Amino acid sequence: MIVAVALAATCAGCAPAGGEPGSVVTRAEDEESLTIGIRFDQPGLSERTVDGRFVGFDVDVATHVAGELGVPPENITWRETVPAQRESDITSGAVDLVVAAYSITDERKRQVGFAGPYFETGQDLLVRRSAADITGPASLAGRRLCSVTGSTSAEQVKQRFARSVHLREYPRNSDCVTALLAGQVDAVTTDAAILAGFVAQNPELLRLVGTPLSTERYGVGLRKDDAEGRAAVAAAIEHMIDTGAWRESLRRHLGRAGLPLPDPPEVTER
Helix, strand or coil: CHHHHHHHHHCCCCCCCCCCCCCHHHHHHHHCCEEEEECCEECCCEEECCCCCEECHHHHHHHHHHHHCCCCHHHEEEEECCHHHHHHHHHCCCCCEECCCCECCHHHHCCEEEEEEEEEECEEEEEECCCCCCCCHHHHCCCEEEEECCCCHHHHHHHHCCCCCEEEEECCHHHHHHHHHCCCCCEEEEEHHHHHHHHHHCCCCEEECCCCCCCEEEEEEEECCCHHHHHHHHHHHHHHHHCCHHHHHHHHHHHHHCCCCCCCCCCCEC
């Protein structure tokens, strides 16, 4: 595509032509396409609509990064990646990038690389609006807590606050929210930015407890040894922030949930 090549030559986040073999930069230049792993069930962040579109803040970040690498939106293949599979999706080559509320941790950095962060949030609890007696993680002792398989959120609660909590795990956050609405669990825990989207969908039934338990830094995941890719993606994130597109996307997708919108983070992983 002539347009894609022109974008690749002029965009702020691109590396020079003739990138490193195996780099996401080289793949974008050579094939003018990317496969990006996202979640399909996180309102406000990344969600597949009933008419097959993909919308949300993470989707906007991924689309912007791809554009900075010279790949137009129509050449992006969206692939669902769940927490338990994100590392294997990257290392196996099933995806080129992961933009899926993917917290940067030292343990994960032993397997994959990160560029970012592009967003910072904190772990919180989602409960039924009628559950006035759940005021924080300590009040979960003896109760049923739901979290996504492969996440660290539930273990954080068990280790720090309520060892007697009864943990249930499901592949997707939407499964946990369905169980919460059905009365099968008493609370759901994950990042506040994720939970806020479900509150926006069911404001009369659900609420955030509003007690941050940790700080989570979302990064774009890619192959560990792709130094050129990390630098290009980090530059693309900074460009999105500098142009105001980052703040506008955040306001459009998460502002309606009532979540206080943070300032852009400093991009330290590159």
